[in-house]
Amino acid sequence: MVRKKKPEKYKSIIDAAVKVFAREGFHNAKIQDIAKEAGIAHGTVYIYFDSKDALLISVFEEKLGELIDYVKSEIEKIESPEEKIRRLISLQVEIMKENPNLTELMLVEFPQTGRFLDCSAMDRVGEYIELITDILKQGVSKGIFDSDIDSDMLATIIYAGIYGLATRWILEKRDSPAKEMVDGIANMFLNGIKS
Amino acid sequence: MVRKKKPEKYKSIIDAAVKVFAREGFHNAKIQDIAKEAGIAHGTVYIYFDSKDALLISVFEEKLGELIDYVKSEIEKIESPEEKIRRLISLQVEIMKENPNLTELMLVEFPQTGRFLDCSAMDRVGEYIELITDILKQGVSKGIFDSDIDSDMLATIIYAGIYGLATRWILEKRDSPAKEMVDGIANMFLNGIKS
Amino acid sequence: MVRKKKPEKYKSIIDAAVKVFAREGFHNAKIQDIAKEAGIAHGTVYIYFDSKDALLISVFEEKLGELIDYVKSEIEKIESPEEKIRRLISLQVEIMKENPNLTELMLVEFPQTGRFLDCSAMDRVGEYIELITDILKQGVSKGIFDSDIDSDMLATIIYAGIYGLATRWILEKRDSPAKEMVDGIANMFLNGIKS
């Protein structure tokens, strides 16, 4: 039997990269470390990825895609725009709790290193904001949200709020991002826009 | 606080570093480039700073301190908590517009690189959030803001919102952060918390 | 000489190696490329050859041997020493035209890389010069060539001339090595030595 290039190894390198990039930062991370984390020889990394940069891009694309798809699928199950917003925020926080390394990478490393890379992952962020915009528009058309709001702008603000909150949480290594904080941010946003 | 007045060259290196770190990112920035930007030989940098890391820390401390002091002094001139919040947000945006390099550095490089540095600059951020907390508390005690709010948490959310908004603005290289957006974010926050 | 008949795949690897070594140079050539050229997996190369070096040596020995045997057999058919020299030169040029890759390898790669290899192929070159020496000696003993000439030295010069001419031809990627040039070099050599 002829073995195929194992996709599990691809995944395991991505996962190792998430850990090491998050722990060390992209520039301080050594391919050697990632390989060690994945339990393989460092040369093997180059069978699956063209370069360290390419690995980072793949990490972003794979993981960001996964997350956004997950959030989308969860949001679709919900009818009420208000609940969608609450769910969006709590989902984000859940994800943060369960994938602190990945979150750290996305929030801290992606903006810094990603901007020098020619990378489609940036577009996924736009996609995510569109998701929020759509929810807001639904809410407006249903008369739940104030019709004065600029959905695009507000979507950005909400995204930014979650993003910024998460960043602070990450940077301060808080143990629990507090259910209260989720509700707090959700309430504030919703109070601010409800008609 | 006593601060020895720094020589001109010290300042010019800091300013050059702000530009180059923002342009290239900390890791890609070369001491050589910073020296060139400052119009000096690269060896000279080491007369004023112990290392590249130390230079980055000094940049953060000097500049972040300046900014926070400026914001504080502006806020103090205002009486109304609501207006203080509005002013805070618009100041932040003003600063962003006038110091895009510095803003970029603070928002994008500081979180990434700063966390590996043993650095007092982090504390200044806390100071800034306290500033917001104090405003909120004033508003609550004056009956302007809802007494249910958790000032600490909300301060973090507001800081995070501004931070996140700014980050997106930076990353998307928007030409104008839109007066509307400033009002939008201020209104939403204030609507959400006003009693 | 006893040579075990080599399997087809052995030959095909040698031929692929000639192409790839000539095209890329020995050091730039990858075993992978040679395998691809031969239509096999790169691991298979190591079933037939111990190492990349060994493959190069085999290429030299196989191909140089073939060529020298061919030239010898052609020369033997001719009686006149003068004609033998002319034939020798024109044969060399013919071979060059028909096997540009191999010629390039022999002329350009062999001297450079070959000298680091412990390799019997060098001896075949000596054999080739002896062939020329013998022709010259025959010519002298028949009174056709000047008896003053030092056959060994002259053989080297003639070999060198052909070699050098060919090298220039190779390096300049000339399309036609010009019948005239063959006659020119032959005439000059012969005029110079005829008694």
Add this chain to the structure above:
Amino acid sequence: MVRKKKPEKYKSIIDAAVKVFAREGFHNAKIQDIAKEAGIAHGTVYIYFDSKDALLISVFEEKLGELIDYVKSEIEKIESPEEKIRRLISLQVEIMKENPNLTELMLVEFPQTGRFLDCSAMDRVGEYIELITDILKQGVSKGIFDSDIDSDMLATIIYAGIYGLATRWILEKRDSPAKEMVDGIANMFLNGIKS
């Protein structure tokens, strides 16, 4: 006093490179070795040369230029075309004896590695052949050389002969390239073309 980038160091790296490239071959030569040979740190090489390739190109250009200029200046002192040819050959042999490393590099490494480099040194070779062509043309116009000869072609043959002879000499590590051989090759060429 401000030190300038020392040109002696540039020269010493070139000279070290000549030795090491000749000894090891370009691909086997390590920058480390060249630096050691020059008595400097390996990083220093990169102050003077952009890359290993660039170093090789510089070696070719510097040294080949020097040699050709030297030969030209010597040839100009001589009146008789016949003597010019003799001098040319003996000069080449002299140079070979005095600079065996450089000769080896020029003859063995240049054709092999040089062809992959975008390099003006190739042109200098053409210049050298033109020098021979001009001598031949002078001889023809003075009635010393046979008017039937094709100067261009013959120049190439003579160059090739010297080149090829030198190559064999190099490869066989002969101790003395024998005054006789110089005369032999000169005589043969001249007998072959004299009118």
Add this chain to the structure above:
DNA sequence: AATGAATGAGCTTTCATTCAT
């Protein structure tokens, strides 16, 4: 204080070679 040539640790990347299948 200022300069910039020199240093060398350390990293990414390549690819010949191995070996489990």
Add this chain to the structure above:
DNA sequence: TATGAATGAAAGCTCATTCAT
């Protein structure tokens, strides 16, 4: 035999830092 994923030694190159001037 044949395969090709995996290995890891080895080398080019960078750039923060030093220090003689």
